[in-house]
Amino acid sequence: MGDITLTMNGAAISGREGMTILEVARENGIDIPTLCYLKELTPIGACRLCVVEVEGSRMLVGSCHTPIAPGMVIQTHSPKVLEVRRVLIELMMASHPDSCIVCEAANCCELRMRATDLEVGLPRFRTRLRYFPLEDENSNIIRDMSKCILCRRCVTACYNTEGKKMFSLAYRGFESKVIYDLDKPVGSDETCRDCDTCISLCPTGALRQPIKFGQRKKGPVLYVKG
Amino acid sequence: MPQAKIVLKNCGIIDPKDINTYRTKDGFKALDKARGMTAAGVINEIKTSGLRGRGGAGFPCGVKWEGARNSPGDEKYVICNADEGEVGTFKDRYIIQNDPFSLVEGLAIAGYTVGARQGYIYLRAEYSYLLGLLRGAIDQAQEAGYLDGFNIAIRLGAGAYICGEESALMESIEGKRGESRYRPPFPTVAGLWQKPTTINNVETLMNVAQIVLNGGGWYAQMGTERSKGTKVFSVSGDVARPGVYEMVLGSPLRELVEGLAGAKDIKMIQIGGATGRIIPYDMIDTPLAFESYLGAGAITVYNKSRDVLDIVGRTMEFLAEESCGKCTPCRQGMEWMVEVLGRFHRGEGLARDIGYMEVLADTMALSSLCGLGQAAPFAVVDTLKYFRSDYEKGISGK
Ligand SMILES: Cc1cc2nc3c(=O)[nH]c(=O)nc-3n(C[C@H](O)[C@H](O)[C@H](O)COP(=O)(O)O)c2cc1C
Numbered sequence: 049m050g051d052i053t054l055t056m057n058g059a060a061i062s063g064r065e066g067m068t069i070l071e072v073a074r075e076n077g078i079d080i081p082t083l084c085y086l087k088e089l090t091p092i093g094a095c096r097l098c099v100v101e102v103e104g105s106r107m108l109v110g111s112c113h114t115p116i117a118p119g120m121v122i123q124t125h126s127p128k129v130l131e132v133r134r135v136l137i138e139l140m141m142a143s144h145p146d147s148c149i150v151c152e153a154a155n156c157c158e159l160r161m162r163a164t165d166l167e168v169g170l171p172r173f174r175t176r177l178r179y180f181p182l183e184d185e186n187s188n189i190i191r192d193m194s195k196c197i198l199c200r201r202c203v204t205a206c207y208n209t210e211g212k213k214m215f216s217l218a219y220r221g222f223e224s225k226v227i228y229d230l231d232k233p234v235g236s237d238e239t240c241r242d243c244d245t246c247i248s249l250c251p252t253g254a255l256r257q258p259i260k261f262g263q264r265k266k267g268p269v270l271y272v273k274g
Numbered sequence: 275m276p277q278a279k280i281v282l283k284n285c286g287i288i289d290p291k292d293i294n295t296y297r298t299k300d301g302f303k304a305l306d307k308a309r310g311m312t313a314a315g316v317i318n319e320i321k322t323s324g325l326r327g328r329g330g331a332g333f334p335c336g337v338k339w340e341g342a343r344n345s346p347g348d349e350k351y352v353i354c355n356a357d358e359g360e361v362g363t364f365k366d367r368y369i370i371q372n373d374p375f376s377l378v379e380g381l382a383i384a385g386y387t388v389g390a391r392q393g394y395i396y397l398r399a400e401y402s403y404l405l406g407l408l409r410g411a412i413d414q415a416q417e418a419g420y421l422d423g424f425n426i427a428i429r430l431g432a433g434a435y436i437c438g439e440e441s442a443l444m445e446s447i448e449g450k451r452g453e454s455r456y457r458p459p460f461p462t463v464a465g466l467w468q469k470p471t472t473i474n475n476v477e478t479l480m481n482v483a484q485i486v487l488n489g490g491g492w493y494a495q496m497g498t499e500r501s502k503g504t505k506v507f508s509v510s511g512d513v514a515r516p517g518v519y520e521m522v523l524g525s526p527l528r529e530l531v532e533g534l535a536g537a538k539d540i541k542m543i544q545i546g547g548a549t550g551r552i553i554p555y556d557m558i559d560t561p562l563a564f565e566s567y568l569g570a571g572a573i574t575v576y577n578k579s580r581d582v583l584d585i586v587g588r589t590m591e592f593l594a595e596e597s598c599g600k601c602t603p604c605r606q607g608m609e610w611m612v613e614v615l616g617r618f619h620r621g622e623g624l625a626r627d628i629g630y631m632e633v634l635a636d637t638m639a640l641s642s643l644c645g646l647g648q649a650a651p652f653a654v655v656d657t658l659k660y661f662r663s664d665y666e667k668g669i670s671g672k
């Protein structure tokens with residue numbers, strides 16, 4: 049048993065000092081959806097999908113980066129929380145290309161999976177799309193930044209696990225972009241090693257491996273509910 | 275309740291280039307007095323005074339200082355937020371231009387109280403012409419021996435509104451991209467370089483010396499239940515006499531806008547700039563206090579010739595441009611708001627988008643990472659409440 053007790057969805061549970069709300073929830077079998085969060089890395093806090101209701105807080109709280117405190121009363125799936133999560137998914141889809149049917153990542157796209165789980169249909173919000181030319185010159189990585197949802201996993205992972213800084217962020221607001229070098233396409237002679245870390249972590253089809261002859265598509269088949 | 279001069283007491287009276295003129299007005303007496311007190315004693319006075327932050331959020335200053343004071347660690351920082359990025363605010367500029375010494379003194383008292391050896395003033399790049407004056411004030415105070423054991427450095431912003439937000443400001447001082455951090459940890463625990471840090475607006479610090487000299491009880495006599503002291507307002511827009519006015523908190527908005535600034539034919543008033551609230555003329559008797567609306571004290575007046583959708587649209591364009599882009603609701607939501615408001619403005623709006631705007635506003639307010647995204651939809655929410663027919667006229671086919 050842990051040393052901090054709190055209430056989650058009406059049940060008394062406990063966790064240890066320093067754990068986040070998300071960690072405690074997962075330990076207790078409660079599934080809070082996440083997109084930018086990765087277990088091994090420092091929390092990013094960018095996507096906001098993991099928000100939960102904490103009694104006494106006016107705003108919703110990001111569960112992936114908020115430590116638990118004694119006596120917290122948390123709702124992880126209240127109607128308010130679910131509606132906010134749906135809108136967030138719709139906002140990510142608002143500028144995402146509708147090319148799922150021909151996308152390499154279609155059957156393992158986390159954005160699609162989260163959308164399916166939250167029963168998001170046609171998004172209510174549509175904005176202009178962000179078009180960037182495909183970067184396919186490197187033999188280890190293909191980047192299609194039109195599909196990027198700016199979760200920053202690739203930026204954080206490259207730095208945290210590989211100790212490199214291949215990617216960083218540039219521009220601001222809606223124009224924000226994960227860039228390589230000073231916003232150059234990843235060229236054929238660039239220093240990227242084929243460690244695959246960012247590719248395996250990218251939730252969408254923005255990063256992928258060049259397909260080699262005879263290779264199978266990655267991931268299981270995605271079954272869509274309903 | 276009338277005008278009063280606490281913060282602006284020395285403005286126009288002293289020579290901002292000469293420390294001796296400041297000395298004749300009790301200059302640096304508060305710092306000496308504070309250094310003769312315990313840190314807890316100073317914090318107690320500030321708490322008694324009821325002083326709340328003047329940068330927009332209104333957080334109790336004494337509680338903030340106490341938090342940083344009590345956080346473990348030998349290395350602590352105090353920051354003065356002189357980014358003054360909020361649309362329609364120009365009071366901090368006026369203060370620095372006329373009385374940089376009180377600011378230096380206030381920051382030095384903060385440093386002493388919190389236990390910081392290093393202070394920073396984060397000055398917006400557009401105010402770089404104030405750099406000489408501010409440096410002069412710091413240097414003179416240093417030479418006169420008032421800043422022994424405490425160093426003040428100035429950092430210039432680079433023209434980003436978000437860098438006025440405290441966590442983005444700290445990222446910026448650290449030399450990183452100006453982006454908000456998630457909280458907790460709060461700055462008083464892990465702020466600049468992850469060390470305990472307090473950050474205060476220029477105007478907040480301007481009150482400190484007065485409180486230390488005259489006592490928290492004296493200060494707490496002014497104002498309302500939860501808004502003590504005075505507030506400096508930046509009044510602009512459709513008024514005859516735009517400018518900086520200091521009023522006792524709780525004064526009616528009407529007195530400021532119609533009385534002092536001479537506004538006529540008012541349609542609506544935006545209180546607190548781009549992330550502030552919009553109220554119609556009917557509500558002009560609202561008291562100016564944290565209990566109602568205040569923000570950083572920007573009062574922008576619009577008369578009957580103004581178009582609501584035009585104003586809201588431009589406010590949203592500003593905020594979309596200034597969003598740091600880190601979190602989904604603010605980055606994506608602002609873009610959609612701007613596009614949709616443009617459609618309503620051109621008479622091409624869709625009826626269902628009014629409902630969607632409300633849904634989106636809720637999500638932004640509830641889930642954005644920082645105050646920018648959380649407060650960004652206010653202009654839309656308020657005008658949908660008070661000027662809904664203007665939106666309905668923008669629906670295609672009407
Ligand atoms: C988008 C945004 C912009 C801000 N800009 C400023 C600013 O220009 N100046 C300022 O003093 N506070 C600004 N703030 C408020 C600061 O985050 C912080 O609350 C304030 O500096 C704390 O000082 P105070 O407690 O003395 O008010 C801003 C907040 C947000 C969310």
Ligand code: SF4
Pocket residue numbers: 195196197198199200201202203226246249250251252254255
């Ligand atoms: S490229 Fe992929 S991993 Fe990187 S920020 Fe975009 S969506 Fe996230």
Ligand code: FES
Pocket residue numbers: 081082083084085092093094095096097098099110111112113
């Ligand atoms: S998973 Fe918590 S903010 Fe993205």
